[in-house]
Amino acid sequence: MAGHPKKKYSHANQGKRRSHLALAAVNLAPCPQCRTLKKPHEACPHCGTYRGRQITVIKTKRAAPGPA
Numbered sequence: 211m212a213g214h215p216k217k218k219y220s221h222a223n224q225g226k227r228r229s230h231l232a233l234a235a236v237n238l239a240p241c242p243q244c245r246t247l248k249k250p251h252e253a254c255p256h257c258g259t260y261r262g263r264q265i266t267v268i269k270t271k272r273a274a275p276g277p278a
């Protein structure tokens with residue numbers, strides 16, 4: 211027989227362990243160029259700029275989902 215827990219884990223202790231398992235929401239900030247929401251410290255996936263410079267070339271033009 212394989213290794214087995216010596217004591218039953220109570221529902222309270224199970225909940226205490228799982229209190230740290232929640233996923234945090236992704237932080238998004240508006241792009242200064244096109245105003246779409248993007249992750250901070252990353253090039254904008256919509257317009258391809260970072261800190262005012264063109265980093266990547268966006269091949270397909272998509273309409274901005276946010277206010278622009």
Ligand SMILES: [Zn+2]
Nearest residue numbers: 241244254257
């Ligand atoms: Zn942008």
